[in-house]
Amino acid sequence: MVIAELKKTTDQKMDKSIQAFKADLAKVRTGRAHTGLLDHIQVDYYGTPTPLNQVAKVTLIDARNIGITPFEKKMVQPIEKAIRESDLGLNPASQGETIRVPMPALTEERRKELIKVVKHEAENARVAVRNLRRDAIHHLKEALKKHEVSENDERRAQDEVQKMTDRHIAEIDKLLQQKESELLAV
Numbered sequence: 001m002v003i004a005e006l007k008k009t010t011d012q013k014m015d016k017s018i019q020a021f022k023a024d025l026a027k028v029r030t031g032r033a034h035t036g037l038l039d040h041i042q043v044d045y046y047g048t049p050t051p052l053n054q055v056a057k058v059t060l061i062d063a064r065n066i067g068i069t070p071f072e073k074k075m076v077q078p079i080e081k082a083i084r085e086s087d088l089g090l091n092p093a094s095q096g097e098t099i100r101v102p103m104p105a106l107t108e109e110r111r112k113e114l115i116k117v118v119k120h121e122a123e124n125a126r127v128a129v130r131n132l133r134r135d136a137i138h139h140l141k142e143a144l145k146k147h148e149v150s151e152n153d154e155r156r157a158q159d160e161v162q163k164m165t166d167r168h169i170a171e172i173d174k175l176l177q178q179k180e181s182e183l184l185a186v
Contacts, residue, residue: 002143003157010136010161014129014168021125025179028121030112031105033066035059043075043082052079061063061100068092068099111183116184122176126169133165 026036040048042049044054052058056070056079070076076094083092083101092101106114125144137158 002148003153004124004141006136006143007157007160007164009133011164013132014164017125017132018168018171018175020128021121021175024121024125025118025175028118028179028183029121030098033060033062034066035102038066038068038083038101038120041082041086041088044078045075055079056099064103066101066103068101069097070099073097104126106183114160114183115180116175118179122172125172129165129172133161136161 027040038058041052043052044050045055053066055072055075056068059067059069061067067114068079070079076097076099080092080094080099083090083099090101090103092099094100139162140149140154140157143149144151150158
């Protein structure tokens with residue numbers, strides 16, 4: 001049926017928006033080190049941009065340090081360069097065949113900046129979810145015009161799409177709150 005298919009695809013798209021928001025949040029670093037921070041870094045591997053985790057083993061040394069062990073000795077310099085040039089503001093230091101990436105402590109000012117960034121990302125995610133709601137309701141109205149669905153079914157489906165939207169926006173708000181409290185924790 002038209003409505004069931006529409007609700008299913010809208011729900012999937014809203015879930016994808018939330019997954020994208022979670023990925024954006026993972027890039028915003030808190031005071032603690034975690035290996036996911038370096039996931040998006042591309043290293044020049046013999047002229048080909050390659051994800052860091054494909055050219056090296058990334059581990060956690062302790063709460064403030066990430067350890068990187070390249071699979072090839074020649075990769076130490078390109079990995080260091082890629083991390084230094086990333087948007088994370090990290091300063092890696094090589095010790096023989098391993099690279100240590102210390103996490104600097106966040107200043108109060110930097111925490112506030114990061115919270116602004118996180119709130120902006122959350123708003124973008126909310127807008128994406130609302131746009132999906134708008135598209136779904138538009139499709140429902142089109143189906144009603146073409147007499148593919150009855151008025152009652154269309155109205156009921158609109159209510160369900162709204163509930164779906166509310167549920168996803170609530171999840172975005174919950175993720176935002178968690179990230180804010182993570183950033184404020186010293």
